Amino acid sequence: MSVNRVPLTPLTLLKRTAAVHPSRTAIVYGPGRTSFAAYQERVFRLAHALRALGLHAEDRVAVLAPNIPLVLEAHYGIPWAGGVIVAINTRLNAKEVGYILEHSGSRVLIADAALLAGLEPIAQQLSGLARILVAEDSEAEPGPFWRPAGVQDYEAALAAAPATEPPFPVTDELQTLAINYTSGTTGAPKGVMFTHRGALLNSVNDGLQNGLDAHSVYLWTLPMFHCNGWCFSWAAPGLGATSVCLRQVEPRRVRDLIVREGVTHFCGAPIVLQMLAQLAEAEPFRFETPVRSATGGAPPSPTLLAAMQRLNVQVTHLYGLTETYGPCTIGEVQEDWVRLPVDALAAKMARQGVPHLLAGDLAVLDAQRRPVPADGKTMGEVCLRGNTVMKGYYRDPEATAQAFQGGWFHTGDLGVLHADGYIELRDRAKDIIISGGENISTIEVENVLAAHPDVAEAAVVSRPDDKWGEVPVAFVTVKPGRALTAEAVIAFCRGQLAHFKCPKDVLFEPLPRTSTGKVQKFALRERLWAGRPSRIQGAR
Numbered sequence: 001m002s003v004n005r006v007p008l009t010p011l012t013l014l015k016r017t018a019a020v021h022p023s024r025t026a027i028v029y030g031p032g033r034t035s036f037a038a039y040q041e042r043v044f045r046l047a048h049a050l051r052a053l054g055l056h057a058e059d060r061v062a063v064l065a066p067n068i069p070l071v072l073e074a075h076y077g078i079p080w081a082g083g084v085i086v087a088i089n090t091r092l093n094a095k096e097v098g099y100i101l102e103h104s105g106s107r108v109l110i111a112d113a114a115l116l117a118g119l120e121p122i123a124q125q126l127s128g129l130a131r132i133l134v135a136e137d138s139e140a141e142p143g144p145f146w147r148p149a150g151v152q153d154y155e156a157a158l159a160a161a162p163a164t165e166p167p168f169p170v171t172d173e174l175q176t177l178a179i180n181y182t183s184g185t186t187g188a189p190k191g192v193m194f195t196h197r198g199a200l201l202n203s204v205n206d207g208l209q210n211g212l213d214a215h216s217v218y219l220w221t222l223p224m225f226h227c228n229g230w231c232f233s234w235a236a237p238g239l240g241a242t243s244v245c246l247r248q249v250e251p252r253r254v255r256d257l258i259v260r261e262g263v264t265h266f267c268g269a270p271i272v273l274q275m276l277a278q279l280a281e282a283e284p285f286r287f288e289t290p291v292r293s294a295t296g297g298a299p300p301s302p303t304l305l306a307a308m309q310r311l312n313v314q315v316t317h318l319y320g321l322t323e324t325y326g327p328c329t330i331g332e333v334q335e336d337w338v339r340l341p342v343d344a345l346a347a348k349m350a351r352q353g354v355p356h357l358l359a360g361d362l363a364v365l366d367a368q369r370r371p372v373p374a375d376g377k378t379m380g381e382v383c384l385r386g387n388t389v390m391k392g393y394y395r396d397p398e399a400t401a402q403a404f405q406g407g408w409f410h411t412g413d414l415g416v417l418h419a420d421g422y423i424e425l426r427d428r429a430k431d432i433i434i435s436g437g438e439n440i441s442t443i444e445v446e447n448v449l450a451a452h453p454d455v456a457e458a459a460v461v462s463r464p465d466d467k468w469g470e471v472p473v474a475f476v477t478v479k480p481g482r483a484l485t486a487e488a489v490i491a492f493c494r495g496q497l498a499h500f501k502c503p504k505d506v507l508f509e510p511l512p513r514t515s516t517g518k519v520q521k522f523a524l525r526e527r528l529w530a531g532r533p534s535r536i537q538g539a540r
Helices: 011-020 036-052 069-080 094-104 113-126 152-157 195-209 232-238 251-261 271-282 302-311 333-339 342-349 399-402 442-450 485-492 523-526
Strands: 027-028 034-037 059-066 083-089 108-112 130-134 176-182 192-196 218-221 242-244 267-268 291-295 313-321 325-330 360-365 380-386 410-417 423-428 432-434 438-440 455-465 470-477 505-508
Touching: 011 036, 011 069, 011 195, 027 036, 027 069, 034 302, 034 442, 036 069, 036 152, 036 242, 036 271, 059 069, 059 094, 059 113, 059 423, 069 083, 069 108, 069 232, 094 176, 094 192, 113 130, 113 242, 130 152, 176 195, 176 232, 192 195, 192 410, 195 232, 195 325, 218 251, 232 242, 242 251, 271 291, 271 302, 271 313, 302 342, 333 342, 360 423, 380 423, 399 410, 432 455, 432 470, 442 455, 442 470, 442 485, 485 505
Parallel strands: 027 242, 059 083, 059 108, 083 176, 108 130, 218 242, 218 267, 267 291, 291 313, 470 505
Antiparallel strands: 027 034, 176 192, 313 325, 360 380, 380 410, 410 423, 432 438, 455 470
């Protein structure tokens, strides 16, 4: 540190809030209430507890838990100990979790007791951890749960640690703060590294662009493992907003918490909005005061926007990737849009928008890396560079170099640039399926299908789904003389993949091909989306 420069880090955000608003409510969970002073104390205790376990600078600490208070504590406590947080997708199966633990080299695992029980199949791999801290949750279904030998109780570890402020751990704002694993499009998970600087700037973006302040109440419908909750896990506490934790998203629970706790903001995939809309059809209601919702993963439909308007929910469309700390663009609503008919408004809001205030540069580039015309028609690759682009892929310099070719981060998404400067995606260049906000690699699923002894070849594409937005469907050809059923194929996939990645249907037929022998996925996709608007309309 120097007189006129200190490292940028989210850690300073909570410290300020705890000093300015010590008695205000920081966290609501069930009947429990935690003040900012108590929250900061628990963060310090966690940092000391991790140091007592032998944690060194930039050692990785994995967290496997739903949206409960300990995850908010971990987002500040782990970096205060000098560690790197590895928040793991709670929907992954044991094998996938094991890969992340091994690849990240995590020394400590902090786990919810109910989710730890699901890791029994990889008990051997868990023995490589220095320590497992396990937390019981009163809001979870009662146990008993499986526990490997040598685990330590999370609350006991905190109780035994001092509440004093640890030494400030950040000497370089480009230190790694978090590693978030994403399957990408190859099926091999990549560890996306966030820096303290990038996370601080994106946290500020979150607050400025979404109107968060000390009077806001933020409901955690967005999983905190998604890009560290799009950095809201640092932004909400750092700006003095109350965090309302929610173990599982259930529409009545969401509605009731919004009303009871005076929720002003929530984020998530469109499925969360759809759940509320469907509940309102069955049990009509309207929120008395406006609620702001930021959604990403798929553009909101005119029907959904109209339903949200009736509920007094103001929707903002965001776009981003794990490699950009979550949202990096915002479909900022212009004043004259609000007078448009809902269909026209939806068309405007379906666009991915303009860069966040502190994000940096955004461009749509052709194959020669030249900007495409701003005509809303000419497609190119969406590319980014600036403050909220990842540090790189952990232990994968080749993939990092490929992603950063030509001085830009290449998203792999194809889009157009409109005359007003707003971008609009036209295709996920590598056929990613976005189901309920989760990215599903079609290649990963196809590789599993190809491993079935009776499958000759397979292609996986998306199909529209009223609940999840889209789901994977497999087209399979069977080896001569063999017989298969859709149920058998799905069961085979479920033995090797997280269930949300598995095909929801299997169709047995020859695969259409180009003259060079490539499978025409667009033809399969167009069949399944016939008569329905798609986020990749017309893409080939």
